[in-house]
Amino acid sequence: MPETKEEIIKKKNRTQRAKEKAKRHAKEFRDEFNKTIKTAFIAAFGFLIALVWRDLITEYVNKISESSPVSGKLISALIITLICVLGIMILTKLLSKKDGEKK
Numbered sequence: 001m002p003e004t005k006e007e008i009i010k011k012k013n014r015t016q017r018a019k020e021k022a023k024r025h026a027k028e029f030r031d032e033f034n035k036t037i038k039t040a041f042i043a044a045f046g047f048l049i050a051l052v053w054r055d056l057i058t059e060y061v062n063k064i065s066e067s068s069p070v071s072g073k074l075i076s077a078l079i080i081t082l083i084c085v086l087g088i089m090i091l092t093k094l095l096s097k098k099d100g101e102k103k
């Protein structure tokens with residue numbers, strides 16, 4: 001049985017909607033993939049920076065703790081904890097301001 005013009009038009013519309021939906025999903029996937037790759041690279045660079053700072057901080061903490069009558073490892077742990085807590089507090093304030101601006 002031959003198709004009517006209405007059936008042909010409906011079929012073309014369905015095909016067109018399917019193509020548009022596929023393109024939209026492909027773009028969403030590509031955007032999410034790019035975002036994930038960027039996040040991975042930023043995390044890798046952040047880890048590298050943390051390692052460099054770790055070495056520097058450890059060197060200075062060891063120099064400070066050598067002259068202390070208290071155990072060097074205790075002084076090292078306290079100083080590093082203090083630095084990390086301050087860093088966390090600063091980052092939390094900076095990130096919470098950015099989140100507040102978006103809302």
